[in-house]
Amino acid sequence: MDIYFKKEITYSFNKENFTFNVGNTLFSTFDVDHGTDVLLRSINLHTSPKTILDLGCGYGPLGIVLAKKYPQAKVTMVDRDLLAVRYTKLNIEKNNIHNADVFGSVGMEQVTDTTFDLIVSNIPAKIGDEAITQEFILEPFKQLNPEGELWVVVVNALNRLIPKIGREHQLNVKEVKKRSGHTVYRIKKLSI
Numbered sequence: 001m002d003i004y005f006k007k008e009i010t011y012s013f014n015k016e017n018f019t020f021n022v023g024n025t026l027f028s029t030f031d032v033d034h035g036t037d038v039l040l041r042s043i044n045l046h047t048s049p050k051t052i053l054d055l056g057c058g059y060g061p062l063g064i065v066l067a068k069k070y071p072q073a074k075v076t077m078v079d080r081d082l083l084a085v086r087y088t089k090l091n092i093e094k095n096n097i098h099n100a101d102v103f104g105s106v107g108m109e110q111v112t113d114t115t116f117d118l119i120v121s122n123i124p125a126k127i128g129d130e131a132i133t134q135e136f137i138l139e140p141f142k143q144l145n146p147e148g149e150l151w152v153v154v155v156n157a158l159n160r161l162i163p164k165i166g167r168e169h170q171l172n173v174k175e176v177k178k179r180s181g182h183t184v185y186r187i188k189k190l191s192i
Helices: 034-042 061-069 082-094 129-142 161-168
Strands: 005-013 016-023 051-055 074-079 100-104 116-122 144-155 172-179 182-188
Touching (some): 005 061, 016 082, 034 116, 034 144, 051 061, 061 082, 061 100, 061 116, 082 100, 116 129, 129 144, 129 161, 144 161, 161 172
Parallel strands (some): 051 074, 051 116, 116 144
Antiparallel strands (some): 005 016, 144 182, 172 182
């Protein structure tokens, strides 16, 4: 018996059904978060990624759905919350995913020796501008392969921040979609 268990939720994407167990104190325990849903439905890649990182994975919906969508990719999922890591492990098994792994990491700390074709994140709004800039934009961007893409979703209150970071650091930022309080941005690393 898991004392943290709250409920099981289901989510449909591309005619696939996913089930996720969620724990009481984790982010978005009533349903898959609207921002996560908008992000998943917005990601449009011209090539299939071989390496994917889900940064701040929570109980795993982004990384697990992408692992199913891109079965040839190696998906790495990280979160600073060890309960989230526990639930992601459970949900990887529950959804029969064989190309994903999860572990605890504050930001990119535990994946500094790896580069990625695709990095995704539903950025937590309450951590502050500096933490968002460093931990969720600049550090992940450094670890993109050439032509790699960082896809993020933010609450609309952060719309001032993402384009500003792009301007200040000469990043190729594109606003992809705006829907019901959330905005999806793609930051592409150009080949040199």
